[in-house]
Amino acid sequence: MDGMSRRAALAGGAGALMAGGLAPALAQGGGQTAGAMVRGQAGTVKFSAGTEAPRTPAPPLAADCHHHIYDARFPADPRTQLRPPDASPEDYRALARRLGTQRSVLVTPSTYGTDNRLHLQAMRELGPERTRMVAVVDTSVADADLKAMQEAGVRGIRFNLVQAGVTTIEMLEPLAVRVAPLGWHVQVHMLADQIAENEALFARLPAPVVFDHLGRVPMEKGVEHPGYIAVRRLLDRGRAWVKLSGAYMDTKVGPAGRWSDTVPVARGYATGAPERCVWASDWPHVTEPAEKPDDAALFDLLAEWVPDEAARKRVLVDNPAALYGFGPG
Numbered sequence: 001m002d003g004m005s006r007r008a009a010l011a012g013g014a015g016a017l018m019a020g021g022l023a024p025a026l027a028q029g030g031g032q033t034a035g036a037m038v039r040g041q042a043g044t045v046k047f048s049a050g051t052e053a054p055r056t057p058a059p060p061l062a063a064d065c066h067h068h069i070y071d072a073r074f075p076a077d078p079r080t081q082l083r084p085p086d087a088s089p090e091d092y093r094a095l096a097r098r099l100g101t102q103r104s105v106l107v108t109p110s111t112y113g114t115d116n117r118l119h120l121q122a123m124r125e126l127g128p129e130r131t132r133m134v135a136v137v138d139t140s141v142a143d144a145d146l147k148a149m150q151e152a153g154v155r156g157i158r159f160n161l162v163q164a165g166v167t168t169i170e171m172l173e174p175l176a177v178r179v180a181p182l183g184w185h186v187q188v189h190m191l192a193d194q195i196a197e198n199e200a201l202f203a204r205l206p207a208p209v210v211f212d213h214l215g216r217v218p219m220e221k222g223v224e225h226p227g228y229i230a231v232r233r234l235l236d237r238g239r240a241w242v243k244l245s246g247a248y249m250d251t252k253v254g255p256a257g258r259w260s261d262t263v264p265v266a267r268g269y270a271t272g273a274p275e276r277c278v279w280a281s282d283w284p285h286v287t288e289p290a291e292k293p294d295d296a297a298l299f300d301l302l303a304e305w306v307p308d309e310a311a312r313k314r315v316l317v318d319n320p321a322a323l324y325g326f327g328p329g
Contacts (some may be wrong), residue, residue, distance in 0.1 A: 038062065039101035040296065044196050045098050046091045047284035050294035056303045058100035059313045063320035065105040066134075066212070066245055066280030067092060069122040077113025081164045083284035084111065087284040089125040093284050099299050103314075103326055106133040107158055107187070108285070110165035114138055116149070125154055132324040134158050134187050139171050143178075150182050155324045156210065158187040161194060169198065173205060185241070185323065192217045192227025199230040200251040205240055210323070213246025213282065214269070219261040222253055223268050241323060242269050243313065244305055245280035248293050255293060259301055266305035274311050 037157045038060055040053035042093065068088045096104065104126065116135045123131045134156040135149055157179055159167045176186050189212040190198070204208045215231040222228065234240035244266050247259040270277050279302055285292050306312045320326060 009129070010305065036060075038102065040100035040299075041097045043094060043098055045094045045295065047087060048095060048098075048295040049292050049293050050296055052296050053098055054100070054296040054299040056300050058102075058299075059317050061103055061321075061326070062099075062101045062316035063103035063105065063278070063324070063326070064096065064099070064101045064281045064283075065097075065278040065320050065324070066107050067104060067283045068107055068286070069118060070110045070111065070284070070286075071107070071118050074115065074118040076111050077115065077166060079164065079166055080110045080113060082111050082286055084109075084284065084286040084289075085251070089122045092126070092283065095281065095295060099281070099295060101263050103130045103320060104326055105155075105280070105320070106131060108134065108136045110160045110163045112136070113166040114141070116154075120149075120152055120154075128153050129327065131264075132326065136160075136165075136167065138166060138172055141175075141178075146179065146182065147199065150184075156185040156187050158189065160189045162191060162216070163190050163214075169172065169201075173201065176207040177206040177219055180205075183325075185210050187211065187212060190216065194227075195230075196226035196230045202230075202234055203237065205239070207325075208241060209234065209239060210241040210243065210278075212243050213249050214244065214262065214265055214310060215242060216250060217265050219250050219265065222261070224262050228265055228268070230267065232272055235269065235276050238276075241272075241276045241278065241319075242279045244270065244277050244302065245282050246287075247298060247301055248285075248288060255297065258304075260304075262301075263304055268313065270315065271308045274306075274314055275319060275322075277306075277315050278313050278323060 019165035039057050042051055042053045044051050070084045072086055106122055108116050108119045114136050119133055123133050133154045135154045136158050182263045185208040187210040192215055210233055215227055217225050217228045249260045251261055253261050306315055
């Protein structure tokens, strides 16, 4: 897509979002906006094991702050590796109903390179009042494109430096300089060793840093790992956020052990910086092609990571509202 047609697509996406005529905002979750806790609804969900609803209810306006959509009609970038099957907005709505979540954050995956059209379209389908997005760009992105994405509901840019993709560590600082005036953050998927090696870079960025999936800490080392310690220092300085997600990525005990080895790391983040943690499903779990996790069990795991109900509300409602600019409901 050339620069002119890309800008037209972005502008069209923004205009459609602002114009209305969209799917009802409550179509994602359990249908309540205030007052009582929201109980999920049992049911089958694609790319998720089990059918039961979580035992833990969700507070109204709870947000799932990281999920993806896939559609083979949108070409994959040849520089990338992951080629997951289609996962639609309607499939995601089934997950939100099962969990009781009512807001979500779409994240352009590495598969599509810097082509954000699919996720801009999905944001329109899921509803702009309840959906935000994190895009992928490189240093060639035009200021007009960034502005159009801002109007559409984009609130950050992602750097996946684990799977092969189109972004590099060298792009991080110059792009952070460009998106900081928009109030955006930079979302980083790196292994814990990489985070520790680049702590000084993260500390000087003008935009906040959001670390994916518990900072990808090897759970056999846990809170003693230099990557965990680096993330905690950045959290303590007010420079970072962390996503309480991806329990299955670095666990050694797995679902049979209820991912219990993740508890010290996740609880350490949540108690050390309760105002800078958000939760996410990471659906459709493309890093787990052989055996998909049970999303209800993962949601219940949050109650072990953050045992206090008021603190969980902060993680699920208040913090996402601050980071992604959700309205009052």
